[in-house]
Structure formats: C-alpha cells, structure tokens
Amino acid sequence: MSVMDTVKAGYKLIALDLDGTLLTEDKRISDESKKWLRCAVDHGVKVMFSTGRGLQNAKLFWGELGLDSPMVLLNGAEIWEGPGRLRKRIFLPRYTVRRLHKIAIQQGQWYWGYSVESLTNEDAWTPEMFERDWMKFGIGSHDVKMLAQIREELESWGTLEITRSAPINLEISVKGVTKESGVREVCEILGISMSDVIAMGDSDNDVKLLQAAGLGVAMANGEEHVKAIAGAITASNSEDGVALAIRKYVFDME
Structure with missing residues (x-):
C-alpha cells in the first residue's frame, strides 16, 4: 500500500x-x-x-x-x-499600549512588542515607539505571582485577549484575537x-x-x-x- x-x-x-x-x-x-x-x-x-x-x-x-x-x-x-x-x-489601540507599557515599567518587569516595523524589546524602546501601531504586547517576569496580579488587572479592562507562550510571560492582543x-x-x-x-x-x-x-x-x-x-x-x-x-x-x- x-x-x-x-x-x-x-x-x-x-x-x-x-x-x-x-x-x-x-x-x-x-x-x-x-x-x-x-x-x-x-x-x-x-x-x-x-x-x-x-x-x-x-x-x-x-x-x-x-x-x-x-x-x-x-x-x-x-x-x-x-x-x-x-x-x-489587528492593532492594539495606541492608548492601550501606553497603559501596558506603564504597568510593565511600574512593576519593574521586562516587556516587548510587535509592530509592522519591528520586534522591539525594552532595551530598544524609545518615545517614538508610541507613534507606531502594535499588534501584540508582551510582559515577562520570573515572579509568577506578580504575573498573575498583572493578568488579573488586565483582564478587568475587558478589552484584551491575554494568553502566554511560557509560564514567565503574558502575550496581549485585542479581545477575541x-x-x-x-x-x-x-x-x-x-x-x-x-x-x-x-x-x-x-x-x-x-x-x-x-x-x-x-x-x-x-x-x-x-x-x-x-x-x-x-x-x-x-x-x-x-x-x-x-x-x-x-x-x-x-x-x-x-
């Protein structure tokens, strides 16, 4: 056969x-x-x-x-x-990216994002990045409890799809994506x-x-x-x- x-x-x-x-x-x-x-x-x-x-x-x-x-x-x-x-x-609203960025900074966790132009991590993030359109934003931490707290806050907004590709990250897109x-x-x-x-x-x-x-x-x-x-x-x-x-x-x- x-x-x-x-x-x-x-x-x-x-x-x-x-x-x-x-x-x-x-x-x-x-x-x-x-x-x-x-x-x-x-x-x-x-x-x-x-x-x-x-x-x-x-x-x-x-x-x-x-x-x-x-x-x-x-x-x-x-x-x-x-x-x-x-x-x-499908792009995240720019004001949402600003809020996500602020949370990552306030909590002292690493972050990154995917725009049309680039995959950009925190080391390369500049004020100009807020003028780009982002499809996915990520927040990472080795503190699992901290990640859970961040996820709970983000879920309360009701506008985001939140998942992860590893236990140490959150991957964030528009709700339903x-x-x-x-x-x-x-x-x-x-x-x-x-x-x-x-x-x-x-x-x-x-x-x-x-x-x-x-x-x-x-x-x-x-x-x-x-x-x-x-x-x-x-x-x-x-x-x-x-x-x-x-x-x-x-x-x-x-």
Whole structure:
C-alpha cells in the first residue's frame, strides 16, 4: 500500500505552532519533520503556521519549508494569505499600549512588542515607539505571582485577549484575537471547516485552537493543562513529534 492510498481524506490543513512544537530546542526544523510536512503538501494537505511569532522571525521557517499557504502570526493578530500577500492586521489601540507599557515599567518587569516595523524589546524602546501601531504586547517576569496580579488587572479592562507562550510571560492582543480566530479565517479562505484541521501545540496560547480543531494534538513536552484538553498527544518537539503525528493522523501509519 502506498502513502497516497493511506491519506485520511478528512484532514485538509495542518496548523503548527513553532516554538516547543515544530522547532527543536535549538530552534531548528528536523529533517524528519521536513520530510513528512513535504509529504503532506505533496498529497494535497495544506501546511501553515499558527504561532505567536511575528513575520520578523517566522518568515525564515516559511521560506525554509517552501510553503505558499496562509499563515497566522502573532497569535492571530496578523494573517497572511501567502508569502507577500497580507490579509489583515489587528492593532492594539495606541492608548492601550501606553497603559501596558506603564504597568510593565511600574512593576519593574521586562516587556516587548510587535509592530509592522519591528520586534522591539525594552532595551530598544524609545518615545517614538508610541507613534507606531502594535499588534501584540508582551510582559515577562520570573515572579509568577506578580504575573498573575498583572493578568488579573488586565483582564478587568475587558478589552484584551491575554494568553502566554511560557509560564514567565503574558502575550496581549485585542479581545477575541487568538490562534483559533486566525485559523478560522484561513479556513474561510480555503473553503474548508475547522473539522478539517489538525492543530498542534504545547502552550496556553494553543488551547483554544486545539479545542476547536478537528483534531488537537499536544506535544509531550507541552504544559499539563494543554495535554489535558488535547484530542491526542504526540512525542516531544525534540523527538519528531510533529512528524510522528502526521504519519499517524494524516497518513494512518504507525
């Protein structure tokens, strides 16, 4: 039986988180993952990223895999129909960015943001930055209690989507902007449904997407609450978990 004979017709799109999922700990895509992603593409399955990264540090991997598919970046705040084909950007109000910046400074925590122009951290932040439009703002701290307090305050505003890609950060976008909302829009572009999607991830910012997809696959290295809501668990990002999931759930091969 050939690989072609074993493709499961129900899955038409693979939505991949990058850090902790597709990327190894040294930020590479393994040869095995490349092989099975290419096999999926060759057999008509779309492959896309659904990542908290912005174009500034995701486009390298987009090019490395030679993908022409849509992409969901910045946890859904930026959607591309394909390389060089922007569909939308959803910006935080400038006054909100000022408030977020003020909180980070007052609490003595590190921060960063993604604008069209750049990924900018606190070391490079200047007054001019407040004149830019920001899609995502991040606050980080090794004080988990402090982060919880900041999150509670931000949630009280009622206008923000707050998630995290690691226990030591908060990732902040406009309310309703998530990886799920982004992938839903990609499904509209492609004329498919969420039931046609396999999504893979490891962190809090993957949860809504994994729950909404036809199959949500958590990485073995993922956070415990992510694994608890997933429909399946694959091997870790250092053990070709993405490749193994594609073999099993797309091509029905153990």
